[in-house]
Amino acid sequence: MNLPPFQRLVDQHARALHRFLCGMVGPDAADDCLQDTLLAALRSYEGLRHDGNLRGWLFTIARRKGIDHVRKHAREIPSSSPPDQPAQPEAVRDTDLWDRVARLPTKQRTAVTLRYLGDLPYADIASIMSISEPAARQNVRAGLASLRKELA
Amino acid sequence: MxxxxxxxxxxxxxxxxxxxxxxxxxxxxxxxxxxxxxxxxxxxxxxxxxxxxxxxxxxxxxxxxxxxxxxxxxxxxxxxxxxxxxxxxxxxxxxxxxxDGRPQPVPGLDRSLITPFQDRVLAATAAIPLGEVRTYGQVASLAGNPKAARATGRALGANPIPVVLPCHRVVAADGSLHGYAGGLDRKRLLLDHERAISV
The missing domain is CATH 3.30.160 (Double Stranded RNA Binding Domain)
Known part of the structure:
Protein backbone atom coordinates (compact mmCIF):
# COMPACT_ATOMS: atom_id res chain seq x y z
CA MET A 1 0.00 0.00 0.00
CA ASN A 2 1.34 3.44 -0.90
CA LEU A 3 2.45 5.56 2.01
CA PRO A 4 0.82 8.98 2.21
CA PRO A 5 3.02 12.07 2.69
CA PHE A 6 4.10 11.97 6.34
CA GLN A 7 2.87 15.50 7.00
CA ARG A 8 -0.66 14.32 6.24
CA LEU A 9 -0.43 11.90 9.17
CA VAL A 10 0.80 14.72 11.39
CA ASP A 11 -2.09 16.97 10.33
CA GLN A 12 -4.64 14.19 10.87
CA HIS A 13 -3.40 12.68 14.11
CA ALA A 14 -1.08 15.04 16.01
CA ARG A 15 -3.89 16.53 18.08
CA ALA A 16 -5.21 13.15 19.26
CA LEU A 17 -1.67 11.88 19.89
CA HIS A 18 -0.96 14.98 21.95
CA ARG A 19 -4.09 14.49 24.04
CA PHE A 20 -3.24 10.84 24.54
CA LEU A 21 0.27 11.80 25.70
CA CYS A 22 -1.16 14.43 28.05
CA GLY A 23 -2.98 11.59 29.76
CA MET A 24 0.08 9.34 29.77
CA VAL A 25 2.76 11.78 30.93
CA GLY A 26 0.91 14.97 31.90
CA PRO A 27 0.42 18.13 29.82
CA ASP A 28 3.89 19.51 30.59
CA ALA A 29 5.85 16.61 29.13
CA ALA A 30 3.39 15.87 26.31
CA ASP A 31 5.03 18.32 23.89
CA ASP A 32 8.41 16.61 24.11
CA CYS A 33 6.87 13.16 23.90
CA LEU A 34 4.88 14.16 20.83
CA GLN A 35 8.04 15.39 19.11
CA ASP A 36 9.87 12.17 20.00
CA THR A 37 6.94 10.09 18.78
CA LEU A 38 6.76 11.84 15.41
CA LEU A 39 10.55 11.70 14.92
CA ALA A 40 10.66 7.98 15.70
CA ALA A 41 7.76 7.40 13.30
CA LEU A 42 9.36 9.43 10.51
CA ARG A 43 12.70 7.62 10.89
CA SER A 44 11.09 4.24 10.27
CA TYR A 45 8.44 5.48 7.82
CA GLU A 46 10.06 4.71 4.47
CA GLY A 47 9.66 1.06 3.61
CA LEU A 48 7.10 0.58 6.37
CA ARG A 49 4.78 -2.29 5.57
CA HIS A 50 1.35 -1.51 6.92
CA ASP A 51 -2.19 -2.82 6.79
CA GLY A 52 -3.75 0.61 6.31
CA ASN A 53 -3.95 1.43 10.02
CA LEU A 54 -1.29 4.12 10.23
CA ARG A 55 -3.10 5.79 13.10
CA GLY A 56 -2.74 2.62 15.17
CA TRP A 57 0.94 2.46 14.23
CA LEU A 58 1.48 6.05 15.43
CA PHE A 59 -0.31 5.39 18.72
CA THR A 60 1.78 2.27 19.27
CA ILE A 61 4.91 4.42 19.04
CA ALA A 62 3.35 7.12 21.24
CA ARG A 63 2.46 4.57 23.90
CA ARG A 64 6.05 3.34 23.99
CA LYS A 65 7.37 6.92 24.27
CA GLY A 66 4.88 7.67 27.02
CA ILE A 67 5.77 4.58 29.04
CA ASP A 68 9.51 5.22 28.58
CA HIS A 69 9.03 8.76 29.81
CA VAL A 70 7.09 7.69 32.88
CA ARG A 71 9.74 5.08 33.73
CA LYS A 72 12.52 7.63 33.41
CA HIS A 73 10.70 10.11 35.62
CA ALA A 74 9.20 7.54 37.98
CA ARG A 75 9.82 9.60 41.08
CA GLU A 76 8.19 12.74 39.86
CA ILE A 77 4.44 12.98 39.95
CA PRO A 78 3.30 14.57 36.70
CA SER A 79 1.45 17.77 37.40
CA SER A 80 0.01 20.25 34.99
CA SER A 81 0.36 23.28 37.24
CA PRO A 82 3.22 24.34 39.48
CA PRO A 83 2.11 24.88 43.09
CA ASP A 84 2.67 28.64 43.06
CA GLN A 85 0.38 29.17 40.10
CA PRO A 86 -2.87 30.90 41.02
CA ALA A 87 -5.76 28.51 41.15
CA GLN A 88 -8.06 28.50 38.13
CA PRO A 89 -11.62 27.29 38.00
CA GLU A 90 -11.91 23.50 37.79
CA ALA A 91 -13.91 23.76 34.62
CA VAL A 92 -11.02 25.48 32.85
CA ARG A 93 -8.07 23.33 33.87
CA ASP A 94 -9.40 20.30 35.69
CA THR A 95 -5.82 19.66 36.81
CA ASP A 96 -7.01 17.37 39.53
CA LEU A 97 -8.41 15.00 36.94
CA TRP A 98 -5.23 15.11 34.82
CA ASP A 99 -3.22 14.18 37.90
CA ARG A 100 -5.53 11.38 38.84
CA VAL A 101 -5.48 9.94 35.34
CA ALA A 102 -1.70 10.12 35.45
CA ARG A 103 -1.63 8.16 38.72
CA LEU A 104 -3.69 5.23 37.42
CA PRO A 105 -1.78 1.93 36.98
CA THR A 106 -0.03 1.91 33.59
CA LYS A 107 -2.42 -0.45 31.81
CA GLN A 108 -5.54 1.33 33.01
CA ARG A 109 -4.06 4.73 32.26
CA THR A 110 -3.04 3.63 28.77
CA ALA A 111 -6.42 2.09 28.00
CA VAL A 112 -8.44 5.02 29.39
CA THR A 113 -6.36 7.64 27.59
CA LEU A 114 -6.36 5.74 24.29
CA ARG A 115 -10.14 5.47 24.54
CA TYR A 116 -11.14 8.95 25.69
CA LEU A 117 -8.20 11.21 24.75
CA GLY A 118 -6.98 9.34 21.67
CA ASP A 119 -10.58 8.57 20.70
CA LEU A 120 -9.70 5.08 19.44
CA PRO A 121 -11.93 2.02 18.98
CA TYR A 122 -11.36 -0.96 21.30
CA ALA A 123 -9.94 -3.09 18.47
CA ASP A 124 -7.13 -0.55 18.02
CA ILE A 125 -6.57 -0.20 21.77
CA ALA A 126 -6.21 -3.97 22.07
CA SER A 127 -3.71 -4.16 19.22
CA ILE A 128 -1.69 -1.15 20.45
CA MET A 129 -1.45 -2.64 23.95
CA SER A 130 -0.94 -6.22 22.67
CA ILE A 131 -3.87 -7.47 24.73
CA SER A 132 -7.29 -8.91 23.86
CA GLU A 133 -10.26 -6.68 23.17
CA PRO A 134 -12.12 -7.83 26.31
CA ALA A 135 -8.97 -7.07 28.32
CA ALA A 136 -8.85 -3.59 26.78
CA ARG A 137 -12.48 -2.99 27.79
CA GLN A 138 -11.78 -4.35 31.27
CA ASN A 139 -8.83 -1.96 31.71
CA VAL A 140 -10.95 1.01 30.66
CA ARG A 141 -13.76 -0.04 33.02
CA ALA A 142 -11.38 -0.53 35.93
CA GLY A 143 -9.68 2.82 35.27
CA LEU A 144 -12.98 4.68 35.13
CA ALA A 145 -14.25 2.95 38.27
CA SER A 146 -11.15 3.94 40.18
CA LEU A 147 -11.40 7.56 39.00
CA ARG A 148 -15.10 7.68 39.86
CA LYS A 149 -14.37 6.46 43.37
CA GLU A 150 -11.56 8.95 43.96
CA LEU A 151 -13.54 11.89 42.65
CA ALA A 152 -16.80 11.04 44.36
CA MET B 1 -21.46 14.85 39.10
CA ASP B 100 11.48 42.79 -7.18
CA GLY B 101 13.09 42.99 -10.62
CA ARG B 102 16.50 41.66 -9.59
CA PRO B 103 16.46 38.14 -11.08
CA GLN B 104 19.17 35.81 -9.74
CA PRO B 105 20.81 32.77 -11.35
CA VAL B 106 18.70 29.61 -11.05
CA PRO B 107 18.99 28.20 -7.51
CA GLY B 108 20.02 24.61 -6.77
CA LEU B 109 17.45 22.20 -8.21
CA ASP B 110 16.46 18.63 -7.51
CA ARG B 111 15.56 17.15 -10.90
CA SER B 112 13.98 13.95 -9.59
CA LEU B 113 10.59 14.79 -11.13
CA ILE B 114 12.06 15.83 -14.51
CA THR B 115 12.50 13.36 -17.39
CA PRO B 116 15.66 13.54 -19.57
CA PHE B 117 13.72 14.95 -22.56
CA GLN B 118 11.95 17.42 -20.30
CA ASP B 119 15.32 18.43 -18.89
CA ARG B 120 16.58 19.38 -22.39
CA VAL B 121 13.36 21.28 -23.13
CA LEU B 122 13.48 23.17 -19.84
CA ALA B 123 17.19 23.96 -20.32
CA ALA B 124 16.23 25.48 -23.67
CA THR B 125 13.63 27.72 -22.02
CA ALA B 126 16.15 28.80 -19.39
CA ALA B 127 18.35 30.00 -22.27
CA ILE B 128 15.63 32.36 -23.59
CA PRO B 129 16.70 35.88 -22.54
CA LEU B 130 14.51 37.67 -20.02
CA GLY B 131 11.82 39.72 -21.75
CA GLU B 132 11.77 37.50 -24.86
CA VAL B 133 9.67 34.52 -25.94
CA ARG B 134 10.13 31.55 -28.32
CA THR B 135 7.66 29.29 -30.06
CA TYR B 136 7.11 25.61 -29.20
CA GLY B 137 8.78 24.67 -32.51
CA GLN B 138 11.84 26.79 -31.75
CA VAL B 139 12.20 25.25 -28.30
CA ALA B 140 11.79 21.76 -29.79
CA SER B 141 14.69 22.55 -32.14
CA LEU B 142 16.80 23.95 -29.32
CA ALA B 143 16.10 20.74 -27.38
CA GLY B 144 17.47 18.79 -30.37
CA ASN B 145 14.21 17.49 -31.79
CA PRO B 146 12.62 20.00 -34.23
CA LYS B 147 9.70 17.68 -35.04
CA ALA B 148 8.67 17.30 -31.42
CA ALA B 149 6.74 20.55 -30.94
CA ARG B 150 3.77 18.69 -29.44
CA ALA B 151 5.89 16.59 -27.08
CA THR B 152 7.69 19.79 -26.17
CA GLY B 153 4.37 21.37 -25.25
CA ARG B 154 3.55 18.40 -23.03
CA ALA B 155 6.98 18.50 -21.38
CA LEU B 156 6.55 22.20 -20.66
CA GLY B 157 3.02 21.70 -19.36
CA ALA B 158 4.32 19.15 -16.87
CA ASN B 159 7.17 21.40 -15.67
CA PRO B 160 7.40 20.67 -11.92
CA ILE B 161 9.33 23.90 -11.24
CA PRO B 162 7.47 26.70 -13.10
CA VAL B 163 8.57 30.34 -12.82
CA VAL B 164 12.13 29.25 -11.88
CA LEU B 165 12.40 27.10 -15.01
CA PRO B 166 10.71 29.60 -17.32
CA CYS B 167 8.34 27.49 -19.42
CA HIS B 168 6.14 30.61 -19.53
CA ARG B 169 8.53 32.07 -22.14
CA VAL B 170 7.19 29.68 -24.77
CA VAL B 171 4.21 30.79 -26.90
CA ALA B 172 2.32 29.67 -30.01
CA ALA B 173 3.71 30.39 -33.47
CA ASP B 174 1.06 33.11 -33.99
CA GLY B 175 2.24 34.85 -30.81
CA SER B 176 -0.76 33.83 -28.68
CA LEU B 177 0.00 32.61 -25.17
CA HIS B 178 -1.47 29.17 -25.96
CA GLY B 179 -1.51 27.54 -22.49
CA TYR B 180 -0.05 27.47 -19.01
CA ALA B 181 -0.42 25.08 -16.08
CA GLY B 182 -0.92 28.07 -13.79
CA GLY B 183 -3.50 29.68 -16.09
CA LEU B 184 -3.02 32.24 -18.87
CA ASP B 185 -3.40 35.20 -16.48
CA ARG B 186 -0.32 34.11 -14.57
CA LYS B 187 1.59 33.53 -17.81
CA ARG B 188 0.69 37.05 -18.98
CA LEU B 189 1.69 38.56 -15.60
CA LEU B 190 5.06 36.80 -15.69
CA LEU B 191 5.81 37.85 -19.29
CA ASP B 192 4.71 41.46 -18.64
CA HIS B 193 6.86 41.54 -15.52
CA GLU B 194 9.89 40.19 -17.41
CA ARG B 195 9.44 42.66 -20.28
CA ALA B 196 9.23 45.50 -17.75
CA ILE B 197 12.39 44.55 -15.87
CA SER B 198 14.47 43.67 -18.94
CA VAL B 199 14.49 47.20 -20.40
Whole structure:
Protein backbone atom coordinates (compact mmCIF):
# COMPACT_ATOMS: atom_id res chain seq x y z
CA MET A 1 0.00 0.00 0.00
CA ASN A 2 1.34 3.44 -0.90
CA LEU A 3 2.45 5.56 2.01
CA PRO A 4 0.82 8.98 2.21
CA PRO A 5 3.02 12.07 2.69
CA PHE A 6 4.10 11.97 6.34
CA GLN A 7 2.87 15.50 7.00
CA ARG A 8 -0.66 14.32 6.24
CA LEU A 9 -0.43 11.90 9.17
CA VAL A 10 0.80 14.72 11.39
CA ASP A 11 -2.09 16.97 10.33
CA GLN A 12 -4.64 14.19 10.87
CA HIS A 13 -3.40 12.68 14.11
CA ALA A 14 -1.08 15.04 16.01
CA ARG A 15 -3.89 16.53 18.08
CA ALA A 16 -5.21 13.15 19.26
CA LEU A 17 -1.67 11.88 19.89
CA HIS A 18 -0.96 14.98 21.95
CA ARG A 19 -4.09 14.49 24.04
CA PHE A 20 -3.24 10.84 24.54
CA LEU A 21 0.27 11.80 25.70
CA CYS A 22 -1.16 14.43 28.05
CA GLY A 23 -2.98 11.59 29.76
CA MET A 24 0.08 9.34 29.77
CA VAL A 25 2.76 11.78 30.93
CA GLY A 26 0.91 14.97 31.90
CA PRO A 27 0.42 18.13 29.82
CA ASP A 28 3.89 19.51 30.59
CA ALA A 29 5.85 16.61 29.13
CA ALA A 30 3.39 15.87 26.31
CA ASP A 31 5.03 18.32 23.89
CA ASP A 32 8.41 16.61 24.11
CA CYS A 33 6.87 13.16 23.90
CA LEU A 34 4.88 14.16 20.83
CA GLN A 35 8.04 15.39 19.11
CA ASP A 36 9.87 12.17 20.00
CA THR A 37 6.94 10.09 18.78
CA LEU A 38 6.76 11.84 15.41
CA LEU A 39 10.55 11.70 14.92
CA ALA A 40 10.66 7.98 15.70
CA ALA A 41 7.76 7.40 13.30
CA LEU A 42 9.36 9.43 10.51
CA ARG A 43 12.70 7.62 10.89
CA SER A 44 11.09 4.24 10.27
CA TYR A 45 8.44 5.48 7.82
CA GLU A 46 10.06 4.71 4.47
CA GLY A 47 9.66 1.06 3.61
CA LEU A 48 7.10 0.58 6.37
CA ARG A 49 4.78 -2.29 5.57
CA HIS A 50 1.35 -1.51 6.92
CA ASP A 51 -2.19 -2.82 6.79
CA GLY A 52 -3.75 0.61 6.31
CA ASN A 53 -3.95 1.43 10.02
CA LEU A 54 -1.29 4.12 10.23
CA ARG A 55 -3.10 5.79 13.10
CA GLY A 56 -2.74 2.62 15.17
CA TRP A 57 0.94 2.46 14.23
CA LEU A 58 1.48 6.05 15.43
CA PHE A 59 -0.31 5.39 18.72
CA THR A 60 1.78 2.27 19.27
CA ILE A 61 4.91 4.42 19.04
CA ALA A 62 3.35 7.12 21.24
CA ARG A 63 2.46 4.57 23.90
CA ARG A 64 6.05 3.34 23.99
CA LYS A 65 7.37 6.92 24.27
CA GLY A 66 4.88 7.67 27.02
CA ILE A 67 5.77 4.58 29.04
CA ASP A 68 9.51 5.22 28.58
CA HIS A 69 9.03 8.76 29.81
CA VAL A 70 7.09 7.69 32.88
CA ARG A 71 9.74 5.08 33.73
CA LYS A 72 12.52 7.63 33.41
CA HIS A 73 10.70 10.11 35.62
CA ALA A 74 9.20 7.54 37.98
CA ARG A 75 9.82 9.60 41.08
CA GLU A 76 8.19 12.74 39.86
CA ILE A 77 4.44 12.98 39.95
CA PRO A 78 3.30 14.57 36.70
CA SER A 79 1.45 17.77 37.40
CA SER A 80 0.01 20.25 34.99
CA SER A 81 0.36 23.28 37.24
CA PRO A 82 3.22 24.34 39.48
CA PRO A 83 2.11 24.88 43.09
CA ASP A 84 2.67 28.64 43.06
CA GLN A 85 0.38 29.17 40.10
CA PRO A 86 -2.87 30.90 41.02
CA ALA A 87 -5.76 28.51 41.15
CA GLN A 88 -8.06 28.50 38.13
CA PRO A 89 -11.62 27.29 38.00
CA GLU A 90 -11.91 23.50 37.79
CA ALA A 91 -13.91 23.76 34.62
CA VAL A 92 -11.02 25.48 32.85
CA ARG A 93 -8.07 23.33 33.87
CA ASP A 94 -9.40 20.30 35.69
CA THR A 95 -5.82 19.66 36.81
CA ASP A 96 -7.01 17.37 39.53
CA LEU A 97 -8.41 15.00 36.94
CA TRP A 98 -5.23 15.11 34.82
CA ASP A 99 -3.22 14.18 37.90
CA ARG A 100 -5.53 11.38 38.84
CA VAL A 101 -5.48 9.94 35.34
CA ALA A 102 -1.70 10.12 35.45
CA ARG A 103 -1.63 8.16 38.72
CA LEU A 104 -3.69 5.23 37.42
CA PRO A 105 -1.78 1.93 36.98
CA THR A 106 -0.03 1.91 33.59
CA LYS A 107 -2.42 -0.45 31.81
CA GLN A 108 -5.54 1.33 33.01
CA ARG A 109 -4.06 4.73 32.26
CA THR A 110 -3.04 3.63 28.77
CA ALA A 111 -6.42 2.09 28.00
CA VAL A 112 -8.44 5.02 29.39
CA THR A 113 -6.36 7.64 27.59
CA LEU A 114 -6.36 5.74 24.29
CA ARG A 115 -10.14 5.47 24.54
CA TYR A 116 -11.14 8.95 25.69
CA LEU A 117 -8.20 11.21 24.75
CA GLY A 118 -6.98 9.34 21.67
CA ASP A 119 -10.58 8.57 20.70
CA LEU A 120 -9.70 5.08 19.44
CA PRO A 121 -11.93 2.02 18.98
CA TYR A 122 -11.36 -0.96 21.30
CA ALA A 123 -9.94 -3.09 18.47
CA ASP A 124 -7.13 -0.55 18.02
CA ILE A 125 -6.57 -0.20 21.77
CA ALA A 126 -6.21 -3.97 22.07
CA SER A 127 -3.71 -4.16 19.22
CA ILE A 128 -1.69 -1.15 20.45
CA MET A 129 -1.45 -2.64 23.95
CA SER A 130 -0.94 -6.22 22.67
CA ILE A 131 -3.87 -7.47 24.73
CA SER A 132 -7.29 -8.91 23.86
CA GLU A 133 -10.26 -6.68 23.17
CA PRO A 134 -12.12 -7.83 26.31
CA ALA A 135 -8.97 -7.07 28.32
CA ALA A 136 -8.85 -3.59 26.78
CA ARG A 137 -12.48 -2.99 27.79
CA GLN A 138 -11.78 -4.35 31.27
CA ASN A 139 -8.83 -1.96 31.71
CA VAL A 140 -10.95 1.01 30.66
CA ARG A 141 -13.76 -0.04 33.02
CA ALA A 142 -11.38 -0.53 35.93
CA GLY A 143 -9.68 2.82 35.27
CA LEU A 144 -12.98 4.68 35.13
CA ALA A 145 -14.25 2.95 38.27
CA SER A 146 -11.15 3.94 40.18
CA LEU A 147 -11.40 7.56 39.00
CA ARG A 148 -15.10 7.68 39.86
CA LYS A 149 -14.37 6.46 43.37
CA GLU A 150 -11.56 8.95 43.96
CA LEU A 151 -13.54 11.89 42.65
CA ALA A 152 -16.80 11.04 44.36
CA MET B 1 -21.46 14.85 39.10
CA UNK B 2 -20.94 14.75 35.38
CA UNK B 3 -20.01 11.53 33.63
CA UNK B 4 -16.35 10.73 34.23
CA UNK B 5 -15.71 9.62 30.63
CA UNK B 6 -17.07 12.93 29.35
CA UNK B 7 -14.92 14.84 31.80
CA UNK B 8 -11.85 13.05 30.46
CA UNK B 9 -12.95 13.69 26.88
CA UNK B 10 -13.29 17.39 27.68
CA UNK B 11 -9.97 17.79 29.50
CA UNK B 12 -8.19 20.83 28.08
CA UNK B 13 -4.80 19.83 26.75
CA UNK B 14 -3.29 22.97 25.30
CA UNK B 15 -2.04 23.47 21.79
CA UNK B 16 -0.16 20.72 19.96
CA UNK B 17 0.86 22.76 16.92
CA UNK B 18 4.02 24.17 18.51
CA UNK B 19 5.32 20.68 19.19
CA UNK B 20 4.35 19.59 15.68
CA UNK B 21 6.39 22.36 14.04
CA UNK B 22 9.34 21.78 16.39
CA UNK B 23 9.23 18.19 15.25
CA UNK B 24 9.45 19.26 11.58
CA UNK B 25 12.48 21.46 12.26
CA UNK B 26 14.27 18.68 14.14
CA UNK B 27 13.39 16.20 11.38
CA UNK B 28 15.08 18.42 8.78
CA UNK B 29 18.12 19.11 10.99
CA UNK B 30 18.79 15.43 11.63
CA UNK B 31 18.08 14.48 8.01
CA UNK B 32 15.17 12.12 8.62
CA UNK B 33 12.85 14.33 6.54
CA UNK B 34 13.69 13.96 2.84
CA UNK B 35 11.32 16.62 1.49
CA UNK B 36 10.19 19.84 3.17
CA UNK B 37 7.61 22.29 1.96
CA UNK B 38 5.99 25.58 2.85
CA UNK B 39 3.88 28.30 1.34
CA UNK B 40 5.68 31.29 -0.19
CA UNK B 41 3.82 34.54 -0.90
CA UNK B 42 4.22 36.06 -4.34
CA UNK B 43 2.53 38.62 -6.60
CA UNK B 44 1.03 35.73 -8.60
CA UNK B 45 -0.57 34.22 -5.49
CA UNK B 46 0.69 31.87 -2.81
CA UNK B 47 3.13 29.30 -4.10
CA UNK B 48 4.11 26.09 -2.37
CA UNK B 49 7.80 25.27 -2.55
CA UNK B 50 8.97 21.67 -2.08
CA UNK B 51 12.67 21.24 -1.40
CA UNK B 52 15.12 18.41 -0.75
CA UNK B 53 18.73 18.64 0.44
CA UNK B 54 19.68 18.82 -3.28
CA UNK B 55 17.54 21.86 -3.97
CA UNK B 56 14.15 22.97 -5.22
CA UNK B 57 12.08 19.95 -6.25
CA UNK B 58 8.75 21.52 -7.20
CA UNK B 59 6.84 24.76 -7.11
CA UNK B 60 3.05 24.68 -7.05
CA UNK B 61 0.51 27.40 -7.76
CA UNK B 62 -2.38 27.82 -5.37
CA UNK B 63 -4.66 26.55 -8.13
CA UNK B 64 -2.71 23.28 -8.35
CA UNK B 65 -3.94 20.12 -6.66
CA UNK B 66 -1.42 20.08 -3.81
CA UNK B 67 -2.63 16.74 -2.42
CA UNK B 68 -1.97 15.07 -5.75
CA UNK B 69 1.46 16.68 -6.05
CA UNK B 70 2.36 15.50 -2.53
CA UNK B 71 1.25 11.96 -3.41
CA UNK B 72 3.39 11.99 -6.55
CA UNK B 73 6.37 13.19 -4.52
CA UNK B 74 5.69 10.57 -1.85
CA UNK B 75 5.70 7.83 -4.49
CA UNK B 76 8.56 9.06 -6.71
CA UNK B 77 10.92 10.76 -4.26
CA UNK B 78 10.09 9.93 -0.63
CA UNK B 79 7.03 9.85 1.65
CA UNK B 80 9.13 11.47 4.40
CA UNK B 81 7.60 14.87 3.71
CA UNK B 82 7.20 17.55 6.39
CA UNK B 83 5.98 21.14 6.40
CA UNK B 84 8.56 23.67 7.59
CA UNK B 85 9.10 27.34 6.79
CA UNK B 86 12.79 27.08 7.65
CA UNK B 87 13.62 24.80 4.72
CA UNK B 88 12.38 27.05 1.93
CA UNK B 89 14.36 30.24 2.70
CA UNK B 90 16.53 30.01 -0.43
CA UNK B 91 13.50 29.70 -2.70
CA UNK B 92 11.73 32.51 -0.89
CA UNK B 93 14.63 34.92 -1.41
CA UNK B 94 15.05 33.84 -5.04
CA UNK B 95 11.36 34.59 -5.71
CA UNK B 96 11.51 37.89 -3.79
CA UNK B 97 14.47 39.04 -5.92
CA UNK B 98 12.81 37.91 -9.12
CA UNK B 99 9.55 39.73 -8.40
CA ASP B 100 11.48 42.79 -7.18
CA GLY B 101 13.09 42.99 -10.62
CA ARG B 102 16.50 41.66 -9.59
CA PRO B 103 16.46 38.14 -11.08
CA GLN B 104 19.17 35.81 -9.74
CA PRO B 105 20.81 32.77 -11.35
CA VAL B 106 18.70 29.61 -11.05
CA PRO B 107 18.99 28.20 -7.51
CA GLY B 108 20.02 24.61 -6.77
CA LEU B 109 17.45 22.20 -8.21
CA ASP B 110 16.46 18.63 -7.51
CA ARG B 111 15.56 17.15 -10.90
CA SER B 112 13.98 13.95 -9.59
CA LEU B 113 10.59 14.79 -11.13
CA ILE B 114 12.06 15.83 -14.51
CA THR B 115 12.50 13.36 -17.39
CA PRO B 116 15.66 13.54 -19.57
CA PHE B 117 13.72 14.95 -22.56
CA GLN B 118 11.95 17.42 -20.30
CA ASP B 119 15.32 18.43 -18.89
CA ARG B 120 16.58 19.38 -22.39
CA VAL B 121 13.36 21.28 -23.13
CA LEU B 122 13.48 23.17 -19.84
CA ALA B 123 17.19 23.96 -20.32
CA ALA B 124 16.23 25.48 -23.67
CA THR B 125 13.63 27.72 -22.02
CA ALA B 126 16.15 28.80 -19.39
CA ALA B 127 18.35 30.00 -22.27
CA ILE B 128 15.63 32.36 -23.59
CA PRO B 129 16.70 35.88 -22.54
CA LEU B 130 14.51 37.67 -20.02
CA GLY B 131 11.82 39.72 -21.75
CA GLU B 132 11.77 37.50 -24.86
CA VAL B 133 9.67 34.52 -25.94
CA ARG B 134 10.13 31.55 -28.32
CA THR B 135 7.66 29.29 -30.06
CA TYR B 136 7.11 25.61 -29.20
CA GLY B 137 8.78 24.67 -32.51
CA GLN B 138 11.84 26.79 -31.75
CA VAL B 139 12.20 25.25 -28.30
CA ALA B 140 11.79 21.76 -29.79
CA SER B 141 14.69 22.55 -32.14
CA LEU B 142 16.80 23.95 -29.32
CA ALA B 143 16.10 20.74 -27.38
CA GLY B 144 17.47 18.79 -30.37
CA ASN B 145 14.21 17.49 -31.79
CA PRO B 146 12.62 20.00 -34.23
CA LYS B 147 9.70 17.68 -35.04
CA ALA B 148 8.67 17.30 -31.42
CA ALA B 149 6.74 20.55 -30.94
CA ARG B 150 3.77 18.69 -29.44
CA ALA B 151 5.89 16.59 -27.08
CA THR B 152 7.69 19.79 -26.17
CA GLY B 153 4.37 21.37 -25.25
CA ARG B 154 3.55 18.40 -23.03
CA ALA B 155 6.98 18.50 -21.38
CA LEU B 156 6.55 22.20 -20.66
CA GLY B 157 3.02 21.70 -19.36
CA ALA B 158 4.32 19.15 -16.87
CA ASN B 159 7.17 21.40 -15.67
CA PRO B 160 7.40 20.67 -11.92
CA ILE B 161 9.33 23.90 -11.24
CA PRO B 162 7.47 26.70 -13.10
CA VAL B 163 8.57 30.34 -12.82
CA VAL B 164 12.13 29.25 -11.88
CA LEU B 165 12.40 27.10 -15.01
CA PRO B 166 10.71 29.60 -17.32
CA CYS B 167 8.34 27.49 -19.42
CA HIS B 168 6.14 30.61 -19.53
CA ARG B 169 8.53 32.07 -22.14
CA VAL B 170 7.19 29.68 -24.77
CA VAL B 171 4.21 30.79 -26.90
CA ALA B 172 2.32 29.67 -30.01
CA ALA B 173 3.71 30.39 -33.47
CA ASP B 174 1.06 33.11 -33.99
CA GLY B 175 2.24 34.85 -30.81
CA SER B 176 -0.76 33.83 -28.68
CA LEU B 177 0.00 32.61 -25.17
CA HIS B 178 -1.47 29.17 -25.96
CA GLY B 179 -1.51 27.54 -22.49
CA TYR B 180 -0.05 27.47 -19.01
CA ALA B 181 -0.42 25.08 -16.08
CA GLY B 182 -0.92 28.07 -13.79
CA GLY B 183 -3.50 29.68 -16.09
CA LEU B 184 -3.02 32.24 -18.87
CA ASP B 185 -3.40 35.20 -16.48
CA ARG B 186 -0.32 34.11 -14.57
CA LYS B 187 1.59 33.53 -17.81
CA ARG B 188 0.69 37.05 -18.98
CA LEU B 189 1.69 38.56 -15.60
CA LEU B 190 5.06 36.80 -15.69
CA LEU B 191 5.81 37.85 -19.29
CA ASP B 192 4.71 41.46 -18.64
CA HIS B 193 6.86 41.54 -15.52
CA GLU B 194 9.89 40.19 -17.41
CA ARG B 195 9.44 42.66 -20.28
CA ALA B 196 9.23 45.50 -17.75
CA ILE B 197 12.39 44.55 -15.87
CA SER B 198 14.47 43.67 -18.94
CA VAL B 199 14.49 47.20 -20.40
Missing amino acids: SNIADRIRNLPSGDHTGAASHFARRAIEEGSARVAYSAVESPIGDLTALVTPRGLLALAFETDDLDRIMETVAAKVSPRIVRAQSATGVVRSWLDSYF
